[in-house]
Amino acid sequence: MSRRARTSPAKVRVAIGALALLLLLIGAWELYVDLGGADPLILPAPHSIAKALYTDRSLLWRNFLVTAQEVLLGILVATVLAFALSVLLHFSPVVRRAVYPLLVASQALPIPIVAPVLVLWLGFGILPKLIVIALVSFFSIVVTTLAALAGVDPALLKLMRTFDATRLRIFRHVELPAALPGLFTGAKIAVAVAVIGAVFAELSGSSSGLGYLFQQANAQILMPRAYAAVVILSAFAIALFAALTVAERLLLPWAYQPRGDLA
Amino acid sequence: MPAKGATTETSEAPAEEPLDLHGPGGVRVAGVNRTFRTKRGDVTALAGMSLHARPHEVVAVVGPSGCGKTTLLELVCGLQSADSGTVDGAPAALMPQRDLLLPWLSAIDNAGLALRARGVSREEARAAAAPWLRRFGLEGFERTLPAELSGGMRQRVSFLRTLLAGKPVLALDEPFASLDAITRAEMQGWLAHVLASEPRTVLLVTHDVEEAVVLADRVVVMSPRPGRAVAEIELEMPRPRRRTDPRVVELRERALEALGVGA
Numbered sequence: 001m002s003r004r005a006r007t008s009p010a011k012v013r014v015a016i017g018a019l020a021l022l023l024l025l026i027g028a029w030e031l032y033v034d035l036g037g038a039d040p041l042i043l044p045a046p047h048s049i050a051k052a053l054y055t056d057r058s059l060l061w062r063n064f065l066v067t068a069q070e071v072l073l074g075i076l077v078a079t080v081l082a083f084a085l086s087v088l089l090h091f092s093p094v095v096r097r098a099v100y101p102l103l104v105a106s107q108a109l110p111i112p113i114v115a116p117v118l119v120l121w122l123g124f125g126i127l128p129k130l131i132v133i134a135l136v137s138f139f140s141i142v143v144t145t146l147a148a149l150a151g152v153d154p155a156l157l158k159l160m161r162t163f164d165a166t167r168l169r170i171f172r173h174v175e176l177p178a179a180l181p182g183l184f185t186g187a188k189i190a191v192a193v194a195v196i197g198a199v200f201a202e203l204s205g206s207s208s209g210l211g212y213l214f215q216q217a218n219a220q221i222l223m224p225r226a227y228a229a230v231v232i233l234s235a236f237a238i239a240l241f242a243a244l245t246v247a248e249r250l251l252l253p254w255a256y257q258p259r260g261d262l263a
Numbered sequence: 264m265p266a267k268g269a270t271t272e273t274s275e276a277p278a279e280e281p282l283d284l285h286g287p288g289g290v291r292v293a294g295v296n297r298t299f300r301t302k303r304g305d306v307t308a309l310a311g312m313s314l315h316a317r318p319h320e321v322v323a324v325v326g327p328s329g330c331g332k333t334t335l336l337e338l339v340c341g342l343q344s345a346d347s348g349t350v351d352g353a354p355a356a357l358m359p360q361r362d363l364l365l366p367w368l369s370a371i372d373n374a375g376l377a378l379r380a381r382g383v384s385r386e387e388a389r390a391a392a393a394p395w396l397r398r399f400g401l402e403g404f405e406r407t408l409p410a411e412l413s414g415g416m417r418q419r420v421s422f423l424r425t426l427l428a429g430k431p432v433l434a435l436d437e438p439f440a441s442l443d444a445i446t447r448a449e450m451q452g453w454l455a456h457v458l459a460s461e462p463r464t465v466l467l468v469t470h471d472v473e474e475a476v477v478l479a480d481r482v483v484v485m486s487p488r489p490g491r492a493v494a495e496i497e498l499e500m501p502r503p504r505r506r507t508d509p510r511v512v513e514l515r516e517r518a519l520e521a522l523g524v525g526a
């Protein structure tokens with residue numbers, strides 16, 4: 001039970017490797033721009049982005065809070081709805097056959113076209129953003145949760161029947177816990193698209209947020225500031241993914257497999 | 264984690280709750296046929312299989328792999344129905360061939376799963392399971408997840424789960440397979456010990472003829488697929504039986520001969 005051994009030498013080595021790779025990429029980018037490979041007005045050098053991150057920090061922070069709120073609420077809404085729908089689809093093959101094609105279709109909706117329509121209807125508030133984020137993150141959560149529900153060993157369901165369990169108790173004791181890792185997997189996949197969704201929604205009409213800031217800076221040819229916003233968005237996605245990984249490990253220790261994780 | 268925490272001698276049983284027995288019960292399987300329709304054609308698992316077990320009798324079923332032993336137990340437990348022939352008997356609980364423990368439940372909660380399936384509260388289920396875990400050398404492992412238990416411990420938990428289902432008939436599907444010889448002998452001892460204090464009707468499916476002869480009142484030998492009973496051996500010998508006892512050896516030879524592998 002040596003779960004507590006957090007900073008084993010192997011982990012430190014992995015962390016150093018990841019950091020080295022990141023520095024290498026940034027270094028290559030810096031050299032590329034400095035040596036005239038790209039116009040700094042199109043691709044700013046990392047050092048100027050770093051400078052913008054510092055000088056514009058309060059501006060970036062304010063807008064980050066707006067986008068972070070949209071993304072977190074959006075993922076929450078998507079997770080709750082997706083879970084409820086997954087359970088419904090799991091219990092009713094008829095509904096599943098009817099609804100699944102619609103779900104797939106929802107993923108084919110081009111967000112840059114849908115977002116302005118939603119803004120037109122619902123205004124500049126948070127609602128159209130939540131809808132866009134939920135729309136883009138919903139699907140992966142439903143698919144992975146349904147897969148987890150369908151993946152429950154039929155022998156286990158049989159066993160529960162020999163114990164005279166009702167359908168509801170079988171769900172409560174076997175299927176529901178088995179579905180939770182699927183829910184987490186779906187949410188982890190959803191994190192990155194949710195951030196992109198938030199940006200698209202802000203581009204279509206808003207007065208704050210990192211997507212909005214990006215657009216403004218872009219129009220004013222303040223490229224380091226625009227890229228600083230992008231850096232923060234990426235870091236946010238990574239942080240969310242890591243947070244979900246940690247939460248999964250704490251909440252579902254039995255499902256934890258030390259592979260393919262960030263944190 | 265202490266790797267092997269199982270005590271080698273059975274600890275003295277504390278006064279435990281009497282199990283809720285639905286009265287004594289026998290099992291009768293008569294002329295049963297069971298055919299599976301698969302994409303690659305029909306597979307007849309059982310053809311004219313008959314067997315009976317009197318109340319509190321331990322009947323071992325031996326037969327070559329694929330002869331329909333698991334199918335037979337599922338019929339007895341009401342998880343399948345026969346194409347023709349009759350299956351009656353008292354309610355039966357299955358101990359599946361694979362342990363099928365729920366990975367998110369601790370040993371004690373897995374052992375009490377059958378109670379939870381009937382709506383018993385978690386506290387009550389734990390209170391009922393605790394003395395049995397102690398008796399089966401699992402003290403100190405009550406809160407351990409299956410992934411951290413040894414194979415022998417998992418099978419003990421799986422057996423307790425079946426026992427605590429409180430059914431008059433236990434359908435044990437190769438309960439001691441895939442265990443090393445020492446653990447297996449230990450488990451056989453535990454089973455004999457439990458049946459002495461908690462008499463049940465037992466259908467014990469096993470590959471191991473010696474195990475059948477040591478544990479059972481009667482051995483039913485099945486033919487290769489399609490399975491049916493080809494021999495029945497009454498074992499009127501006092502217990503505990505030693506595998507080196509000449510009578511045990513002789514009966515083992517008889518059973519092996521019936522299986523068609525005797526020398």
Ligand SMILES: Nc1ncnc2c1ncn2[C@@H]1O[C@H](COP(=O)(O)OP(=O)(O)OP(=O)(O)O)[C@@H](O)[C@H]1O
Pocket residue numbers: 299300301306307308326327328329330331332333334335360488
């Ligand atoms: N659900 C099923 N669908 C199709 N065929 C099946 C099914 N269940 C069992 N069979 C077939 O029926 C036959 C008997 O299977 P069963 O599992 O009862 O054998 P068994 O005696 O328990 O074997 P083993 O000793 O290897 O566990 C096998 O040929 C198997 O392929």
Ligand SMILES: [Mg+2]
Pocket residue numbers: 332333334360436
């Ligand atoms: Mg079998």
